[in-house]
Amino acid sequence: MSARDALLDAYEAILLDDGVRAATLEAVAARAGVSKGGLLYHFPSKDALVAGLVARLEALAAEDRDRMRQAPEGAVRYYIRTSNWSGSSLDRALVATSQLAQESDVAARDVVARIGQEWLELIVEQIGDRAISRAILLIGDGLYYNAALTGGTYNTLTGEQSLEELLEVVDHLVELAGARRAS
Template sequence: MSARDALLDAYQATLLEEGQRATTLSVVAARAGVSKGGLLYHFASKEALAEGLIARLEVLAQEDLVAMREAQGGPSRYYVRTSVWTGGDFDLVFVAVAQLAQESHAGAQEAMRRTRAQWLELIRAEVGEEATARAILLLGDGLYFDAALGGAAEPSDGLSITPAELMPIVDRLLAAADG
């Protein structure tokens, strides 16, 4: 792993655990095991770290879009099926960038909008109808939010629903859009 990736990992982890305000350059450098000067060599500012994290999200989002486009069963089923918290690289960077967006970071907000718009475009291309495409996107968004609240991929509170339980609804939406 490169020093740059280690610094981004430390920045991301600190954002997730402590929030944006507690994520200082000194904290990130210490967590990555480098001097503050070493951090500044790779990232001249806290803003540069944010930009690096946003770039990481965009790379992982593009990989996800390729998988979504090529998914057996189509983009809609893929989107809902994968809208669960796994704790994987994409989840971690997505939530970290979302935290930046919630703190009014314009670049993070734009990256989040762009990612959702790209997911919606793939669903829309499959469905061919705007309202149905948005409904499917919102099913996945709600499923992800629900899983994130519980912190687990498998909900157990009796109020949650699994992707498998939502697939018949997705299938009905897809069938109605074809009709």
Template sequence: MASAKDRILDSFEDILIKEGERAATMDAVAAAAGVSKGGLLYHFPSKEAMVEGLCARLAALTAEDAEKIGKAPEGAARYYVRTSLYVDSPLDRAIVAVARLVQQGHPAAAQTFAHIEGLWLDALEKALGSRPVAQAIKLMGDGLYYSATFFAAADQPAKVSEAELEALLEQVDALVERI
């Protein structure tokens, strides 16, 4: 069973994803997490503390993912693009929730996004040995992710089929081979 702190962050994340930042009040999060308001305040004395907690979660999940980039048996570029489809993973959920906070102007969320973007780009550059190629791969993956999150939000299947993804990965391979 998840700790109260994790349940609170999970609930905050879920409300942000489904209903947006305005609906993510302290009372709503406490109710969704099944804790008293005092219990919520014990772990997170303010909404900004919950934002910081969610940002820390995203940073940790991204650091784990950035490590996988360099170790991926299929190669860093293929790994990044292949994992850029929204699958409702803990990382996906944290990204979408923090993106909602960025849209509302939360400085901690914006700083976290800048940090995670840098982590992924640096990991790709280190693995590929070329910043411009790393940027191109990252932009391909980001475009897939952007598209996939909108389809997921509308409860529609991903726009990119397995065959289309494989064809795109062949182009990724061709780009990487040019380095």
């Protein structure tokens, strides 16, 4: 793994575990096993570090959209399943970046907003009804919110069973959208 990636991993990890205040250059460098000077070679400023994280999130989200579009279970089920915390690269990058968005970081705020819009559009394409799509999107947002609160320490939906139950509820919403389309 490149040193850059190791540094971004460390930055993410600290943001998730301890929050923005703890995510200092020194802490990030130490966690990645380099010195502050070493970090500043790869990322000449803190803004550069943020930009690196934003770029990583953007790439991961684009890959995820492809998988979501092609998911055999359907985009909606795929979206809900992957919104529950699993510790995936996308989970981590998104929750970490959300924290920066809350610090009024414009780049972070933009990318998080854009990703949400793209998800919404994909769901609308699949099920047709905008109000129901928004409700489904909000359920996923709720899962991310819960992950963010704990830094992804545990799933909101503990165990496979509650996720299955939630998916079943969401299936009903998809059916409802189908019924509305038919009428």
